[in-house]
Amino acid sequence: MAVAKSKAGKHAAPLLGKYELGRLLGRGTFAKLDKPELAATAGMDARVLGEVSAMRRLRHPNVLRLHEVLATRSKVYLVMELAPGGDLLSRLASLPSRRLPEHAARRVFLQLVSALIYCHARGVSHRDVKPQNVLIDADGNLKVCDFGLAALPESHRDDGRLHTACGTPAFAAPEVLRRKAYDGVKADAWSCGVILYVLLAGRLPFDDSNIAEMCRKAHRREYTLPEWVSQPARRLVSRLLDPNPATRLTVAELSSHPWFKRSLSLDSQLGSLLGGAPERDLLFQAPPTLNAFDIISMSPGLDLSGLFGENRRSREKRFMTTASPEQMVEQLGHSGAKLGYFMVGKKGVERLPLGGLSGLVAMSMEMSEVAPPLMLVELRLEAGDEEEVQAFGWDALRTELGEVVMAWHGCEEL
Template structure:
């Protein structure tokens, strides 16, 4: 989690002159978390102001935990989850990922800039209660607006197979119009991460005050249902100005969460009180669904159904592919990006190619020494242990003292291998 302060106006005076990998000019620090810093930055090629998230690669020893200064290092898995999830999402209430760059020691994510800070700062400045002058109705309307935007983003993410798993006010930013933007997908999961035997997630993660009871039970859980629970905690905080489950002793707080022991403030309307009881249901099997939330009287009051439907459909078929084929590379491959795709690329490179299918690129597979090159070549990706990567078509993709592999045209799926001084050539086997 990285806390981001409001951005009054573009100001590149602090840190001006420092350019990251020849692409982004750094400005002042917008926020920092345990494993990252966020800078105001300007894209030198387009002039676009962005929030540049600088994430140190985790150190082999003694640097993985982070100390709150943004230099502790993030695990490759967390970085990959965030990039892979954001690439799937194009929604007005999800902070957009503009690009990714990498150096020897850091990964940089260029994110949509939200100038209004985060929702936590807004809640803290307001304090507990219905608002100044006892304006309960105005406060409830504002809570309804933010909650609708949150549900639209979460519902869209779920439709794209992405579960956030760390929804909380710190990760909900506000733009200059006061609209909400979901960010920080470092703990997200995708449908590809579901365990095959039960179709559930099993990683224990999240922020204590927002975590769902089923995660605390250390059993498998539905990613959509835990996100709904967290949305309920956010809704409670929007209405009350404080959290429903909060205690200095974590064990006591977890007991309250598992029993759904909370008390709505007296100014809470009956409809909102009922909706909260349906969302903060400790039994995930009877907890309300996203469709149920949208149909609930409190949520549906004054809702423009046509506009809502249009917002939910935004991004369908739009995966930001350069080649316009309408499919995301991860969807075609049937998996999320792996560590080789991002972390192990050459230092100092621009990873913008990850944001499109890349017409001029193909995947390759090269084996270890335990994989001797068969006579006459063999099929690429034959299932043996090896390393995966990509390169331009028709070029040598990897070399070593023992072997060299070259990708053939698309209709072929064989590689050529030279071993020692003798050249072994492959056949012309067709794909399939």
């Protein structure tokens, strides 16, 4: 956050001794409300509490992080991760065609799907999925935000259904608009279908100021896709924009769809997602060279992580290879695809959300040159709780990597 200064040019007094308030970055539904305003606005205090409760359960690379909640007598402060790239709607609006090429749309959609499957696995339904609630960080990666309307497990009635009509009409499922009992997971899937349509076509599938007429069009599937959209993408949109929630595809089932089976890292036309340097420039920066001190410092005898409650041995693996960084990323992409994983680039480090499309674990890969052509590859599970980390299939990944691995080690064996 930018630091604010007083008229005298000095820094403002730290907020609660920890933060300095900077310039206003934007406004949301309740981005700047005092406690009295929250109490006076019907349901607003419940939305704030709901958002805090939902975000405290979530820690995923594509979900905006809630760092801390602070309160004074008159105000409530939510300290969140900064996403300086704006929202997805604004970025699309800045493009001449207001849409993305299909290979770029696939990458955007994969990140959205990964975030939502993670949320659903923890009993959180977003219920207001739309481009305005998808932010972009400094590296061009997506961050799902605004969980003010999210439904938690305790929100469901005895029948396991939700009954509150909420969200944005153009992105809300027909059963929500018709004020029927609904499944929040299936409602989020419909919203994903609308977003995928927008990414591919540059417009809404159902756009009418009359909500009843919009609902009728959605129920009859009265939409058309431009001719440039591929057949696999068309079929996926149709499966998501299914007015019958019982037969509608869920986001957790997307891994079996042909449109998702293509490895993103091997798409030769995949450029920058939403601005910045080309994708391959980000992925294949020259690896650093290790010196003797670097190698010695990796010794298990000098590993002090246990003193801080970290379990590095279950989170990290290292191996030697003579493959180039380009070859290594390609092989990891092939191996991951066989196991149902997918790859998303991030500024010189290849991040691999793992566990099918569950998004429950995210991996980073770093390569360092030991002595040409020998390279040290370090794989680390960056996200996921201990249970998920312990269950991760290292052996299966090692098998799929095959001959590219010269010697496979855990942290304790290097």
